[in-house]
Amino acid sequence: MRLRNVPGSREVIAESKYAVSEPEKNKGIWKEYFGNDNPIRIEIGMGKGRFIMDQAELNPDVNYIGIEKYSSVLLRAIQKEEERQLPNVCFIRMEAETITEVFDKGEVDRIYLNFSDPWPKDRHAKRRLPSREFLRRYDEILKKDGVVEFKTDNVDLFAFALEEVEPAGWKLDAVTHDLHNDSVMNEGNVMTEYEEKFSSKGNPICKYIISR
């Protein structure tokens, strides 16, 4: 998701109380940041933040951190949060490649990947968020029994993601190639912005849940 460059978005983000400007400083002490012991779930590549804010509203006893690399997109999430004022959500503008500098071993309870960029060229496979390179990073920050949940309508990206699971040392806990018609996996499903857009065009949504 790339919006046109919004002038001043970096400044707004730097001043917003909802965006954490030096996230590495919270490594190992995110519970203090939120002021409670609740579990911490993160979405990597959250876009405009609808999914994570809806999750936060539904689950007040969980803390949510949305990660997004583009400031023009993150700005939209901040504007929404200014209206919604959810106490259990915050945002970080960063590239996920350095995620292990921001979260300590086992600090994260769950990781959501929703409609991640496909990076279709083979030579860019390492940039795909469900790649084994990223799974290694998630392994460092996710608690022992934590899970990664991934949704996409991109069948090629999903096939790639499934192939990465075992070689990376993870296990497939659940999988569907048509989430909205899978009554078990769809129970309590929170739609993302892209999910709404692509499923309304008739694309089935794929989802997996993996753990170590």
Ligand code: SAH
């Ligand atoms: N999750 C949202 C948006 C999907 S678009 C939804 O489902 O509606 C994918 C988003 O991930 C884009 O906003 C893109 O900027 C962001 N993104 C892609 N790679 C990233 C990375 N390495 N680090 C952080 N954000 C990333």
